[in-house]
Amino acid sequence: MKVSNFLFPESRDPALDGATIDETLAEARLSEELGFDALWLAEHHFDGICAYVDPISFAAALVTATTRIRIGFAVAQMSLHHPIRVAEQLSLIDNISKGRLVVGLGRGTAYNIYDYQGYGIDPDEAQPRLEEAEEILFKAWSGEKLEHNGRFWNLKLPGLRPRLFTHPHPQVIRAASGEASMVELARQGRPFLMNVQSYATTLHRMELYRRTMREQGFNEDAIARCIDDCWVWRNVVVAETDAEAARVGIPAFEAMQAQRAAMRERIYRETGQRLQTTTPGPVAPAARTVVEHALIHGSPDTVAEALSRLAAIGVGGLILQFRLGPMPYEVAAQSLTLFMRKVWPAIVGTPAG
Numbered sequence: 001m002k003v004s005n006f007l008f009p010e011s012r013d014p015a016l017d018g019a020t021i022d023e024t025l026a027e028a029r030l031s032e033e034l035g036f037d038a039l040w041l042a043e044h045h046f047d048g049i050c051a052y053v054d055p056i057s058f059a060a061a062l063v064t065a066t067t068r069i070r071i072g073f074a075v076a077q078m079s080l081h082h083p084i085r086v087a088e089q090l091s092l093i094d095n096i097s098k099g100r101l102v103v104g105l106g107r108g109t110a111y112n113i114y115d116y117q118g119y120g121i122d123p124d125e126a127q128p129r130l131e132e133a134e135e136i137l138f139k140a141w142s143g144e145k146l147e148h149n150g151r152f153w154n155l156k157l158p159g160l161r162p163r164l165f166t167h168p169h170p171q172v173i174r175a176a177s178g179e180a181s182m183v184e185l186a187r188q189g190r191p192f193l194m195n196v197q198s199y200a201t202t203l204h205r206m207e208l209y210r211r212t213m214r215e216q217g218f219n220e221d222a223i224a225r226c227i228d229d230c231w232v233w234r235n236v237v238v239a240e241t242d243a244e245a246a247r248v249g250i251p252a253f254e255a256m257q258a259q260r261a262a263m264r265e266r267i268y269r270e271t272g273q274r275l276q277t278t279t280p281g282p283v284a285p286a287a288r289t290v291v292e293h294a295l296i297h298g299s300p301d302t303v304a305e306a307l308s309r310l311a312a313i314g315v316g317g318l319i320l321q322f323r324l325g326p327m328p329y330e331v332a333a334q335s336l337t338l339f340m341r342k343v344w345p346a347i348v349g350t351p352a353g
Helices: 014-034 055-065 083-097 113-119 123-141 179-188 199-215 220-228 242-271 300-311 329-348
Strands: 002-007 038-041 070-073 101-106 146-149 154-157 171-175 192-194 231-238 295-298 317-321
Touching: 002 014, 002 231, 014 055, 014 329, 038 055, 055 070, 055 083, 083 101, 083 123, 101 123, 113 123, 113 242, 123 146, 123 171, 179 192, 179 199, 192 199, 199 220, 199 300, 231 242, 231 300, 231 329, 242 295, 242 300, 295 300, 300 317, 300 329
Parallel strands: 002 038, 002 317, 038 070, 070 101, 101 171, 171 192, 192 231, 231 295, 231 317
Antiparallel strands: 146 154
């Protein structure tokens, strides 16, 4: 199993955006020094919940600030991007990084209507835009002459430059926030990124993923290869004691959730528009917002026990977010250092370095 750090830095004050971005670069370098396998980058606009905003631009900075660690997107919101521009950008970064990219693609946010409004995109078009954009990416990366006539783009080019470093192309992986999209990826024999879910839901979905691939005729080796490329996301705070981790982690997590909802509530008050539809009757809070399901916190022994239980489900990698909401960089750095020195060795059964 692989382990990674999800760089998802919040900046509530626009005057501090630059300093937060500098801290995130430092966090990336520290993650490589500590031995993480990968870094993941998010994409959110206009609200400060992700200070660097654009994962593709920031990946270009990270590949020059690091030398070994893989860099992935969780995810690039493809409904907001021109696919040829993305193909060129990623081809360039693939060359600079010497093949360290993991291209995580998604349709776009399922929560924040202002992302779509800012780019002049109809959110109802997000999924078909993703499907067409991915098709164009693969065509462009072939290096051949490209002609494409689709619903959203009509394109003609003699061939993409620069050519990719990775052949035939960088790894492409899809996000699957819902069960139906995960099942469809299983039918296609494709790995997926799972957002924050409860342990029970994670167990159920991984079992369903395996069963669906078997029903589609994939052999056990193919299933194992796909599972090895599947990643699940959790928020993590490690401290010397359970009490200290709770004191530091729970308020930061709760403040992060409040901040992530603040802009969409403001937009709703101002315009009466929101992305989510209202379901009749009571609805349980999403797992990603609930401490019990979304936040693993405690001493090294406590966190190792919780993550070992998750690892036993059989996932390829863990996407762990250490810096939560208004948490100071120094606190997050201490947490991820403690994780790699005391928690991860206990999970994988190797002595601490």
